[in-house]
Amino acid sequence: MTTQHERDEIAIEEHIGRIAEGIRARDIEALRPLYAEDVVSFDVEPPLQHVGVDAKLANWTRVFTVFQEVDYEVRDLILTVGDEVAFGRCFGRLHGTLANGTKTEGMWVRATICLQKRDGAWTIVHDQASVPFDVVSGKGVADLQP
Numbered sequence: 365m366t367t368q369h370e371r372d373e374i375a376i377e378e379h380i381g382r383i384a385e386g387i388r389a390r391d392i393e394a395l396r397p398l399y400a401e402d403v404v405s406f407d408v409e410p411p412l413q414h415v416g417v418d419a420k421l422a423n424w425t426r427v428f429t430v431f432q433e434v435d436y437e438v439r440d441l442i443l444t445v446g447d448e449v450a451f452g453r454c455f456g457r458l459h460g461t462l463a464n465g466t467k468t469e470g471m472w473v474r475a476t477i478c479l480q481k482r483d484g485a486w487t488i489v490h491d492q493a494s495v496p497f498d499v500v501s502g503k504g505v506a507d508l509q510p
Contacts, residue, residue: 372445376479376486380438380452387436387458390428392421399488400480406492408473420491427458434460438475439510450486452477455510456493471495471506 366374379398386394396417405414407423414420427434441454454477459470478490495504 369445372450372481372486373443376443376445376450376452377441379479379486379488380441380454380477384436384438387424387427387434390434392425392428395421395424400482403488404490406490406494408493408495430463431458432461432463432465434458439472448481450479450481452479472508472510 382398383395386392386398399417399420401417402415403417403420405420405423406412407414407420409423409426414423435458437457437459439455439457441452443450443452452475454475455472456475457470457472459468461467473493473495475494476490476492477488479486480489481487495506496508497504
């Protein structure tokens with residue numbers, strides 16, 4: 365018999381998996397219910413924060429204009445789950461075929477995903493994607509592998 369904690373972990377893993385499925389399908393409306401209406405996202409693109417589900421989905425829409433075919437990979441997901449809040453950390457990578465036909469392996473980013481249980485279901489209330497940078501040059505380091 366599984367505990368509530370185990371059921372929550374499974375539900376969150378599936379929730380995060382649906383992000384990758386929605387991206388592969390290029391389906392904005394499949395992504396919408398995964399995020400809270402008031403989600404705050406610290407994404408790799410400016411500005412410093414994107415507030416609200418429409419702003420978050422605008423980032424994914426931009427991805428769909430850059431990629432002809434896109435895949436999203438999540439690696440090394442670690443979850444910490446409480447009764448009402450949870451967070452995960454992992455590495456994520458967008459890759460595929462760009463709009464101009466060029467294949468790209470993309471780059472790995474560090475990701476943090478914060479979730480809250482609202483009305484009995486988990487939803488993403490905050491996420492952050494970041495790229496390591498070289499302190500001396502101030503430039504991002506995009507060729508690292510997990």
